[in-house]
Amino acid sequence: MRTLIAAFWLAMAGPGVAAEIVVTNGDTLQLDRTIYRLDGIDAPEIDQLCLDRRGDVWPCGAEARDRLSGHIGSRAVSCEDKGPDPIYKHRQMGICSIEGEATTLNGWLVREGWAIGLEPSAKGRFAVEEADASENRRGLWESCFAQPRDLRGWNPSGARLVGRGCQPAHQNRTRDKLFRVDTAMPQGCPIKAKLALRAIGYEGIYHLPACGSYGRVKRVNRWFCSEEDASAEGFRKALTCR
Structure with missing residues (x-):
């Protein structure tokens, strides 16, 4: 089960x-x-x-x-x-x-x-x-x-x-x-993280439910249960979260 x-x-x-x-x-x-x-x-x-x-x-x-x-x-x-x-x-x-x-x-x-x-x-x-x-x-x-x-x-x-x-x-x-970008949120892990292409390469950004950008993020590379885990894997907090 x-x-x-x-x-x-x-x-x-x-x-x-x-x-x-x-x-x-x-x-x-x-x-x-x-x-x-x-x-x-x-x-x-x-x-x-x-x-x-x-x-x-x-x-x-x-x-x-x-x-x-x-x-x-x-x-x-x-x-x-x-x-x-x-x-x-x-x-x-x-x-x-x-x-x-x-x-x-x-x-x-x-x-x-x-x-x-x-x-x-x-x-x-x-x-x-x-x-x-x-x-x-x-x-x-x-x-x-x-x-x-x-x-x-x-x-x-x-x-x-x-x-x-x-x-x-x-x-x-x-x-x-x-490796999909349309996976469902695992229970208890609501943090959305995605890879964004920048001039220097890809940058990982995570979005908390309280962030203004959260609802606009549709393509999710990763889901995280905590900010600590997202940061440890190289993602930074979205600017809209500050």
Whole structure:
């Protein structure tokens, strides 16, 4: 079921003590006031699309988020802090686990096909899990998808398409479907971002719902849930927001 599970309370170490966990996308969660990006893996972005075996578009980024939420359920989670995220400065890198389980959430996501290993930071840690997910067509591997880093860099022409649903003869047509400017807003992520052509090249600009330009923006390259994420990926706030 592709139903968003946005936030829930999980019991922690002592009786009467609880920590709020919010799963924001397939590889990021907030534990109390700390946002962790799961170390060594890369899940599809919240606004990312994939193609199923019939060639139909489906919101795989939102699906990955929901799968992680559903897997955690009401169980307690703990995270080992691995230091600041080098790209998303407001996040920490983390290795997170459901208490009592040997498999980390990082490894589970790759094994179940909802994330891929992010090299070179993964250092091959998830190679076995990724190969198994691909071989058994689990999660994303049943479909055709672009590597998340190519979506973040908006690289349609050079994107590497992977998954058992990809058809080599239709690469260009597939890229057109995966890199679209008419995607629906993911729930809870209302910030519109688009690439604008300038004399010096393309510039990324994001528009908040309160911006005067928001309603006029029809072609959206990316959707973001927070200004911090939009800024981290190189987009600046629209001048109409000031």
